[in-house]
Amino acid sequence: MNDQHPPSPAPVRGLTTTGWTDGRARAVLRRILDAAIHSAMPDRVLARYLPPPPKGKCVVVGAGKAAASMAAALEQAWPDVALSGCVVTRDGHGTGTRRIRVMEASHPMPDSRSVDAGRAMLAAVAGLGPDDLVIALISGGGSALLECPRAGLTLGDIRTLNHALLHSGASIREMNVVRRHLSAIKGGGLAAAAAPARVVTLAISDVPGDDPLTIASGPTVADPTTAAEALSILHHYDMTVPDAVETVLMQPPTDRMLSPRNRYTLVSTPLMALQAAAATARDCGLTPLVLGDALEGESRDAGTFMAGIALSARLHGLPVGAPAVLLSGGETTVTINPAGPPPGRGGRNTEFLLSMALTVQGNEGIWAIAADSDGIDGTEDAAGAIITPTTLTRARALGCDPRACLRAHDSYSLFRTTGDLVMTGPTLTNVNDIRAVLVL
Incomplete structure (x- = not known):
């Protein structure tokens, strides 16, 4: 193919670069x-979407590249509310907080800190009651940062899978279908662990269509997709994955009951x-x-x-x-x-x-x-x-x-x-x- 500049087009009336250096x-x-x-930026958008403070405890969890700045914005908006919990963000994306712990992990490939963050959040929401409130701060990047492999899978299996997904040409939606069915915390797993507490999710979307299931693989959202769909995506893109991945995807699904009182709000979108x-x-x-x-x-x-x-x-x-x-x-x-x-x-x-x-x-x-x-x-x-x-x-x-x-x-x-x-x-x-x- 010719790399040379083509002839300049004929001038068109009304088009000019005059004054534009x-x-x-x-x-x-x-x-x-x-x-x-x-x-x-979270400090511009988050406060207007906050619910009233709860009668009981308020536990904050979250994952994504904006999770730390979202946590800081929440602390600023609620200076007198007792807050506990933790969020995880990408290395170098942390910011100062006083009441909410900020963890960091690897992106785009999960590491052991991603699993530590997943376990810490599941522990933070365990044993809550109906008067308690969980605020989940979710943003893009959370799929790698927040991980808890299903039984039968290792972190190595998840890392191998992620490498295959990232180089497959699959869309972010397709990648996250697969990730959700191999995780105990994605696809509503975090919200199910918090029941019967109410879960209010405040999310910053980074995905085409703003699908809550795709943003950070939807840790607080019910998943209508099936493991068969996840397998189909792996086969469609001819991905080589560990045998354990296909074994887990062929197991019966885990029931995840989410409270009808939960709420999901997009605070910022593309x-x-x-x-x-x-x-x-x-x-x-x-x-x-x-x-x-x-x-x-x-x-x-x-x-x-x-x-x-x-x-x-x-x-x-x-x-x-x-x-x-x-x-x-x-x-x-x-x-x-x-x-x-x-x-x-x-x-x-x-x-x-x-x-x-x-x-x-x-x-x-x-x-x-x-x-x-x-x-x-x-x-x-x-x-x-x-x-x-x-x-x-x-x-x-x-x-x-x-x-x-x-x-x-x-x-x-x-x-x-x-x-x-x-x-x-x-x-x-x-x-x-x-x-x-x-x-x-």
Whole structure:
């Protein structure tokens, strides 16, 4: 395939980059991203959803990348309520609390601390009565951070399974179907252990469709799926898993009775974050168009698709005329060929952007930013990156072959070389990926 820049398109009336320097475009994209993330911070959203304090005990449990900041926001909102319990978050995502214990564990692969956290939370909610209240603070990432393998399974089995899931190309929904049926705490296990106490779940969604069962594998939500569905997913993606996994999935299901008094509330979602991004775009003189909060599929395919929309907007004013920003959220997938060479460094956002850059081929009116709202794209230290009309030219001048980097899943390395990585550090919230495409 030809990597050279195509001829410049004929100018279209009304389209101009006058007044928009590269620096201004980058600054506006970063402002839009920061607005989306800021809107999802627990100290901004959590307090308004709290129930009245209980007559009895109040036990706090939780899991996810935002769990510690949610716990801190709860303590701030209820300074005079006796609180106990614990939450678990990813390494480096902790924050100071006084009454609620914050634990840390590994992500995206569970470790022994994930099991310790699962046991600690099951112990914290044991023996409660009907006048007691359990507040569950749930956010994305909890599937790995909170674990309690079913009888017959070891942590090693769970780690092997997770490795297979993460490299299979399965969606987050499919991965969590499997995880729930192999755990004593996921799929409603935590809420069942708390009965007859009332469980109020406050959740920050990081999944397409905001499905409570998929957010952290639903530790407080009844699971209507079956073990047969979990087996079907394993077979569909031809995953190699320990024999014990299939043995457990063929055992009779465990009944988990959840109280009808329980409540589940989403306090922040990807769509809310995109709406905040859209408001900021308007403040910057741009027309925002939200394309959806639940985009899925291969990252490189999504990049090609988004590039096509951006080119249409710039050349034809459809589906929106410039100056505009195209906003989207969701979670794309990077599928690694297990029979191929070891992959390079990269995450779904940087792979999306590199694919997009190769499709727009340096069009002078298109910039884009894509980042994981938790501050970590995949397993790297960057949240994502920015592409500009000069991305490919600069990369080649610095010795990078963009197509070779895309084939090798080495997008992080390219953007590190060009200086276009977006570094936020852990944000302490998580509403999945935020993508903004600036069209001038």
